[in-house]
Amino acid sequence: MSEELEFFKRPEPITQCDETVECDVAVVGAGSPGVPCAIRAGELGMKVAVLQKESYASACGNFGAGILLDKSDPEQVEACVSLLVAGSDYRAKRGVLETWAKNSGVAVSWMVDRAKKAGCQVVDMGTAPHKAFLAKEGWDKLNFTTCVFGPKPYNTGVAVQELADWAEKNLPVKVYYKTPAVQLIQDETGRMTGVIGKDRAGKFIRFNAKKGVVMATGDYANDKRMMDYYLPDVTNLELKRRGRDGDGQKMIVWAGGRMENVGHTKMVHDMDAGPATMMSHPYLRVKASTGRRFSSEMVPMEYMNCFLLSKEDAGHYCQIFDSNYIEQAKKLGLPVEDTESLKNWMPEEKIEHKGVMEGLIDTWKADTLEELAKKLRIQDVPAFLETVKHYNEMAHAGKDTEFGVPADHLCPVEAGPFYGIHRHVRFTVGCSGVEINERLECLDKDDKPIPGLYAIGNLAGNFYGSMDYPLDIFGLNLGHNYTEGYVVAEELAKL
Numbered sequence: 001m002s003e004e005l006e007f008f009k010r011p012e013p014i015t016q017c018d019e020t021v022e023c024d025v026a027v028v029g030a031g032s033p034g035v036p037c038a039i040r041a042g043e044l045g046m047k048v049a050v051l052q053k054e055s056y057a058s059a060c061g062n063f064g065a066g067i068l069l070d071k072s073d074p075e076q077v078e079a080c081v082s083l084l085v086a087g088s089d090y091r092a093k094r095g096v097l098e099t100w101a102k103n104s105g106v107a108v109s110w111m112v113d114r115a116k117k118a119g120c121q122v123v124d125m126g127t128a129p130h131k132a133f134l135a136k137e138g139w140d141k142l143n144f145t146t147c148v149f150g151p152k153p154y155n156t157g158v159a160v161q162e163l164a165d166w167a168e169k170n171l172p173v174k175v176y177y178k179t180p181a182v183q184l185i186q187d188e189t190g191r192m193t194g195v196i197g198k199d200r201a202g203k204f205i206r207f208n209a210k211k212g213v214v215m216a217t218g219d220y221a222n223d224k225r226m227m228d229y230y231l232p233d234v235t236n237l238e239l240k241r242r243g244r245d246g247d248g249q250k251m252i253v254w255a256g257g258r259m260e261n262v263g264h265t266k267m268v269h270d271m272d273a274g275p276a277t278m279m280s281h282p283y284l285r286v287k288a289s290t291g292r293r294f295s296s297e298m299v300p301m302e303y304m305n306c307f308l309l310s311k312e313d314a315g316h317y318c319q320i321f322d323s324n325y326i327e328q329a330k331k332l333g334l335p336v337e338d339t340e341s342l343k344n345w346m347p348e349e350k351i352e353h354k355g356v357m358e359g360l361i362d363t364w365k366a367d368t369l370e371e372l373a374k375k376l377r378i379q380d381v382p383a384f385l386e387t388v389k390h391y392n393e394m395a396h397a398g399k400d401t402e403f404g405v406p407a408d409h410l411c412p413v414e415a416g417p418f419y420g421i422h423r424h425v426r427f428t429v430g431c432s433g434v435e436i437n438e439r440l441e442c443l444d445k446d447d448k449p450i451p452g453l454y455a456i457g458n459l460a461g462n463f464y465g466s467m468d469y470p471l472d473i474f475g476l477n478l479g480h481n482y483t484e485g486y487v488v489a490e491e492l493a494k495l
Helices: 034-043 074-087 094-117 128-137 156-170 224-230 247-254 301-307 325-331 341-345 369-375 381-397 476-493
Strands: 019-028 048-052 063-067 122-124 144-149 173-177 181-186 192-198 204-215 266-269 284-287 316-321 363-366 418-424 426-430 441-443 449-455
Touching: 019 034, 019 192, 019 476, 034 048, 034 094, 034 156, 034 173, 034 476, 048 204, 063 094, 063 128, 063 476, 074 094, 074 128, 094 122, 094 144, 094 156, 094 476, 128 144, 144 156, 144 476, 156 173, 181 204, 181 247, 192 449, 204 247, 204 476, 247 449, 266 301, 284 381, 363 369, 369 381, 369 418, 449 476
Parallel strands: 019 048, 019 204, 048 173, 204 449
Antiparallel strands: 063 144, 122 144, 181 192, 192 204, 266 426, 284 316, 316 418, 363 418, 441 449
């Protein structure tokens, strides 16, 4: 049970506070679910207090997706939900996924509109990012709204700060920065009535919330004990973010809530070293540590981490291709960057790198395979050269006797110049959390809602279920964050 674990040990209750703040709704966490929740609640006339332990709003990513119900076939909407349930190994709660599917079109479109009002760099890319997915499934009557903050390095993190600033100027919303929540407040009936925060001066502030408390603190990636218990396989992977200490999960468990069972979902990606459009192309892949193949090139990028969890690998691998890479991709019907646009991801090119994270680009070009291996930091160059030689032989024979990649997907590496992308998959976020229902209410050990307590975003569970985050719908995670924040605000307005 959650409450028996050491990291869920309940602290002594705080009985004396230095200040009291009255509000209708207390939102804990100023991120991609919390800020939209605060804005929508403020628009609906509620006084909102947002507790944020950092000195700024915090989020990551760029894409957030939602389904436009009025422009989609109901049968295909339900088929999409069923696909997501199956992609979660049937461990997700359909009702929680339905909450996203049935509300995300309105919520994400609303997010785009409010972001424009706040002066954010945002566009709605609609259904375009999902065309390949829809074609694969044979769905021609499913339409999306896709909120995109960018181009990089601008992202959702910058946007939520601008939205938070806009909300404080235009709505009954106040953000208390450097004020982490430390304990929830319950009355004698068990109803959540507020939260206690600790400000930068060390003073305790009691926030009395008439309608409820919304927890939106993110995952637990920076609490090593929680990671070792719930996601021990990623111990050797680098963490992308800081400050995600599981504090929200702990407060909910102290209040009677509970965590999802072990078997949590992880998001481990690299969409920055090279073009994201080419991240799953079936070009030759080798470990940076050995120079040798390690999996079928048919495996999508989001699962690469499963092969690279050792201390020696730590998430590092390379994609290798030659000057025929464009023709190879087109033959397979895959999108591809031409040799000129590919320079945008090459650190050696003395150009203005646009729409990328310059510190993370890691794509290289060389006249020889030996030179390419050195640029890619492949540790065993002779083994790499032998790997390429054997791979080419199998490609010409039309038989992959190592991993069984179909003959038409084998991409020989023979004609210079040669290219490579050194991808480094890192832990982005844990996508599992506390048990909730379709109304996003936290549940106790008997599966009953804890009155007045809600969990949204990656703090909340039951939206995913498999070991790895699915990339079927590009922007699903941010889309569900925005939607859950919006939906909870609407729920609270009814109280």
